[in-house]
Amino acid sequence: MTQYQPQEIEPKWQRAWAEAKAAVVDLRAAGTRFYMLNMFPYPSGDLHVGHGRNYILGDVLYRFFRMQGRVALNPMGWDAFGLPAENAAIKRGIHPRQWTLGNIERMKRQFERWGILYDWSKELASCEPEYYRWNQWLFLQLYEKGLAYRGKAPVNWCPQDQTVLANEQVIDGRCERCGAEVVQRELEQWFLKITDYADRLDAGLDDLAEWPEKVKLMQRNWIGRSVGADIEFPVPSLGRPIRVFTTRPDTVFGATFMVLAPEHPEVAALIADHPDRAAVGRWIAEIRNQSALERQEAGKEGRFTGKFAVNPFTKQEIPIWLGNFVLMQYGTGAIMSVPAHDQRDFEFAKQYGLDIRIVIQPGDSDAPASAAELEEAFTVKDASAVIIDSGLITGLPVPEAIERISDEIERLGLGKKTIRYRLRDWLISRQRYWGTPIPMIYCDRCGLVPVPESDLPVQLPLDVPFTGREGNPLAKHEAFVNVKCPQCGGAARRETDTMDTFVDSSWYYARFISAGDASQIFDSKLVNRWLPVDQYIGGIEHAILHLLYARFICRAMHDLGLLRHEEPFRRLFNQAMITKEGYRDPSSHNAWVALDEVEWREGKPYRGSVELTPEVGKMSKSRFNVVAPDELIERYGADTQRVYTLFIAPPEKEAAWSDEGVIGAYRFLGRVWHLGHQILETVGAPVSSPAPKPPAAVLRKLHQTIDAVTRRFERFEFNTAVSALMELSNVLGEHAAEHAAALRESYLVLVQMLHPFAPHMTEELWSAFGEKGFVLTSSWPVADAALMREETVTIVVQVNGKLRGQIEVPNPPAEEVVMAEVKKNERVQGWVAGKEVVRTIYVPGKLVNVVVR
RNA sequence: GCGAAAGUGGCGGAACUGGCAGACGCGCUGGACUUAGGAUCCAGUGGCCCUCAAGCCGUGCGGGUUCGAGUCCCGCCUUUCGCACCA
Numbered sequence: 001m002t003q004y005q006p007q008e009i010e011p012k013w014q015r016a017w018a019e020a021k022a023a024v025v026d027l028r029a030a031g032t033r034f035y036m037l038n039m040f041p042y043p044s045g046d047l048h049v050g051h052g053r054n055y056i057l058g059d060v061l062y063r064f065f066r067m068q069g070r071v072a073l074n075p076m077g078w079d080a081f082g083l084p085a086e087n088a089a090i091k092r093g094i095h096p097r098q099w100t101l102g103n104i105e106r107m108k109r110q111f112e113r114w115g116i117l118y119d120w121s122k123e124l125a126s127c128e129p130e131y132y133r134w135n136q137w138l139f140l141q142l143y144e145k146g147l148a149y150r151g152k153a154p155v156n157w158c159p160q161d162q163t164v165l166a167n168e169q170v171i172d173g174r175c176e177r178c179g180a181e182v183v184q185r186e187l188e189q190w191f192l193k194i195t196d197y198a199d200r201l202d203a204g205l206d207d208l209a210e211w212p213e214k215v216k217l218m219q220r221n222w223i224g225r226s227v228g229a230d231i232e233f234p235v236p237s238l239g240r241p242i243r244v245f246t247t248r249p250d251t252v253f254g255a256t257f258m259v260l261a262p263e264h265p266e267v268a269a270l271i272a273d274h275p276d277r278a279a280v281g282r283w284i285a286e287i288r289n290q291s292a293l294e295r296q297e298a299g300k301e302g303r304f305t306g307k308f309a310v311n312p313f314t315k316q317e318i319p320i321w322l323g324n325f326v327l328m329q330y331g332t333g334a335i336m337s338v339p340a341h342d343q344r345d346f347e348f349a350k351q352y353g354l355d356i357r358i359v360i361q362p363g364d365s366d367a368p369a370s371a372a373e374l375e376e377a378f379t380v381k382d383a384s385a386v387i388i389d390s391g392l393i394t395g396l397p398v399p400e401a402i403e404r405i406s407d408e409i410e411r412l413g414l415g416k417k418t419i420r421y422r423l424r425d426w427l428i429s430r431q432r433y434w435g436t437p438i439p440m441i442y443c444d445r446c447g448l449v450p451v452p453e454s455d456l457p458v459q460l461p462l463d464v465p466f467t468g469r470e471g472n473p474l475a476k477h478e479a480f481v482n483v484k485c486p487q488c489g490g491a492a493r494r495e496t497d498t499m500d501t502f503v504d505s506s507w508y509y510a511r512f513i514s515a516g517d518a519s520q521i522f523d524s525k526l527v528n529r530w531l532p533v534d535q536y537i538g539g540i541e542h543a544i545l546h547l548l549y550a551r552f553i554c555r556a557m558h559d560l561g562l563l564r565h566e567e568p569f570r571r572l573f574n575q576a577m578i579t580k581e582g583y584r585d586p587s588s589h590n591a592w593v594a595l596d597e598v599e600w601r602e603g604k605p606y607r608g609s610v611e612l613t614p615e616v617g618k619m620s621k622s623r624f625n626v627v628a629p630d631e632l633i634e635r636y637g638a639d640t641q642r643v644y645t646l647f648i649a650p651p652e653k654e655a656a657w658s659d660e661g662v663i664g665a666y667r668f669l670g671r672v673w674h675l676g677h678q679i680l681e682t683v684g685a686p687v688s689s690p691a692p693k694p695p696a697a698v699l700r701k702l703h704q705t706i707d708a709v710t711r712r713f714e715r716f717e718f719n720t721a722v723s724a725l726m727e728l729s730n731v732l733g734e735h736a737a738e739h740a741a742a743l744r745e746s747y748l749v750l751v752q753m754l755h756p757f758a759p760h761m762t763e764e765l766w767s768a769f770g771e772k773g774f775v776l777t778s779s780w781p782v783a784d785a786a787l788m789r790e791e792t793v794t795i796v797v798q799v800n801g802k803l804r805g806q807i808e809v810p811n812p813p814a815e816e817v818v819m820a821e822v823k824k825n826e827r828v829q830g831w832v833a834g835k836e837v838v839r840t841i842y843v844p845g846k847l848v849n850v851v852v853r
Numbered sequence: 854g855c856g857a858a859a860g861u862g863g864c865g866g867a868a869c870u871g872g873c874a875g876a877c878g879c880g881c882u883g884g885a886c887u888u889a890g891g892a893u894c895c896a897g898u899g900g901c902c903c904u905c906a907a908g909c910c911g912u913g914c915g916g917g918u919u920c921g922a923g924u925c926c927c928g929c930c931u932u933u934c935g936c937a938c939c940a
């Protein structure tokens with residue numbers, strides 16, 4: 001009997017697909033499109049089984065939709081700029097480009113060995129001028145529209161990576177990449193004005209019906225939309241008011257003091273004649289030098305300015321304080337403090353002995369609480385809370401009071417209703433070499449001058465030294481830095497900052513449609529046909545970062561008239577990572593970001609990935625215990641890895657890799673293989689005479705399986721899809737000895753359904769059976785509903801264990817079948833054909849209606 | 854603290870709208886073939902009871918709804934994941 005030898009089969013079919021250009025798709029071909037996309041990876045070098053899950057999943061889906069007759073596109077590219085390449089250059093003296101291209105080659109090879117089909121005719125790498133020139137072009141369009149600007153702001157500086165970071169790249173006060181504590185610095189940097197799109201990005205989430213709720217929630221929280229009002233509090237000593245933002249204008253009668261951020265522009269004027277000005281100044285300087293993390297850890301702290309504002313509603317003078325907990329970046333950098341109804345204000349007031357005035361109480365309490373007895377702020381804001389002692393809004397429930405007082409604020413010209421967002425502008429400049437040069441020039445005479453489109457791309461010079469010291473190596477490249485001003489022709493300097501690599505990745509999905517087009521960023525007509533991406537797959541770690549940026553840039557491109565859609569990804573799926581030996585391998589879920597340094601927590605690697613040695617091309621297994629795909633493929637084949645990876649758990653769930661478990665997938669494939677050859681030996685490859693009909697049980701199972709597998713594909717339930725195929729294979733196996741010849745057709749249907757999971761083996765079997773073409777290009781089987789059931793069934797109903805009724809009916813019965821009378825508390829059981837359960841609907845005291853499931 | 858998701862055998866996990874809990878697979882036990890097997894095949898495998906049959910108990914804990922609850926409702930406990938002075 002022919003042995004199952006994946007090592008021989010797999011390379012053969014990989015070659016065959018490549019030669020046939022099986023995945024190359026004509027984007028103008030007629031038909032229903034299916035744009036399948038995996039988040040393009042950072043080419044860190046090697047991939048292990050955790051990465052495999054991501055790409056295998058995509059490939060399985062791609063093959064499925066293709067067999068379903070869709071014109072399917074499955075492209076792949078490389079998020080090829082980034083820090084690890086530069087760090088490798090510093091450490092080992094390899095040029096980032098060489099390091100990156102070498103890794104790309106290795107990863108491509110790995111994809112091939114997994115049997116993943118990509119349309120390589122559309123490949124792109126963000127580090128090539130061919131790609132990044134359009135990055136620069138897009139930047140210039142945004143600059144013209146005022147969506148890219150240079151501005152001074154307190155920014156996050158990573159001392160380890162020697163660069164600034166976007167807010168989204170700071171996690172718990174630490175650099176997302178290296179884990180170093182981030183410090184605040186006041187620097188002039190390049191920003192993209194994502195805040196202009198805050199409302200649209202928030203509202204657009206409602207339309208993303210096929211995105212995980214979790215991701216939408218995270219984005220919503222990140223954007224942080226809050227509805228409230230700006231109110232101006234007069235400050236007599238200043239001669240001008242200070243504006244505050246509040247989401248609770250209904251509490252304004254309880255505002256007993258005001259707190260400003262230490263960075264607030266009015267602070268200098270307010271403390272100018274402070275008796276202890278020097279001490280307050282030192283305190284402010286101290287706070288300003290603290291990182292966000294340090295500020296929070298310090299607890300609440302404040303200083304009295306000595307000045308007062310006037311509460312415009314109570315007309316009371318209220319002291320103006322400075323506080324370390326008020327953020328300049330949010331709202332107006334100033335708050336009205338209502339200690340009775342805001343926990344932070346409450347704590348601050350208690351600490352410094354400030355007035356507390358109660359203006360809201362639970363609607364069901366008649367005795368007003370006393371401020372002195374208050375143990376925490378009363379923050380209820382639904383209709384159960386009622387306003388007291390507040391002039392025109394007294395007696396109103398909170399929601400109504402908010403409306404009423406907001407109108408009044410506008411009527412009196414004290415301020416206006418406002419919507420504010422937590423989201424801040426996207427800081428995109430990086431003081432690093434390996435990235436897209438920002439196409440701007442500084443001229444002493446003309447100021448900031450954009451590089452003319454005709455001069456694009458601004459090429460990243462390759463001949464730079466990598467010392468790892470003294471900042472960005474680009475700044476030392478004379479030929480790059482010194483240019484003529486495009487406006488006046490005088491001597492000028494080039495911008496040496498490069499772009500955040502998230503800019504590269506925020507529009508690449510559209511470039512695949514026109515990859516290699518030197519004349520334009522992409523062909524809008526084709527892009528309009530192919531966008532949005534039908535199925536996007538990647539790790540949850542980009543819930544905010546990449547996915548928010550991409551949504552923003554897509555809208556910006558929409559507004560530039562480049563494409564029709566506002567949302568880039570119609571359906572999103574986040575696969576989870578694969579774990580091993582109880583610890584989390586961060587790089588397994590992190591297909592994009594290769595982390596170069598490892599942070600250890602409690603003796604385990606917490607953040608960071610394996611150090612890659614390009615010469616060997618293997619992960620350091622002893623240290624990290626990750627499963628390398630090479631060995632696995634050598635031993636069991638890629639098909640086994642594919643089947644096991646999908647069988648292990650639902651893909652959105654973390655899964656623990658088990659070396660023993662793999663054998664189950666291998667045995668399964670072996671059984672299918674041998675079953676095929678058993679059938680072949682009986683019938684011979686080409687069938688001349690009509691095949692005998694398979695047993696009814698086989699047919700029924702076959703069609704149930706087609707139905708189940710198809711449904712499960714659509715719902716990403718690959719683990720149970722595989723188990724359904726195992727069951728079918730078991731049933732076929734049971735009948736093989738007696739009815740081998742009759743099983744040929746059923747078996748081939750199994751082969752087809754198994755194809756997305758085990759493409760190599762199924763191609764081999766398909767051709768062994770004399771079928772023409774690839775399984776890949778055959779069509780997906782359709783279940784026959786009639787064959788999924790028996791023609792007639794016997795329904796048996798027992799009440800309290802005694803036979804109450806028995807009837808033979810057509811299957812499925814057209815109507816409900818009334819079977820028996822039962823009394824309350826009687827126990828009813830129903831059976832169909834001695835096996836399946838029927839559904840019974842109990843009508844108390846009367847009847848049992850039996851309906852076949 | 855706020856928000857979200859999840860708790861089922863020794864393990865990964867099934868169970869569509871409430872209807873035979875544990876599909877499928879791993880592991881384990883026994884057997885077959887073998888010089889041997891970590892290869893392959895067959896049988897068994899939630900717990901209790903000496904065995905079969907029968908029975909009883911079983912989906913984190915405590916209540917409830919229902920003829921019937923892993924599934925629905927209420928209250929806890931635990932775990933994981935987000936957010937965390939955002940006014």
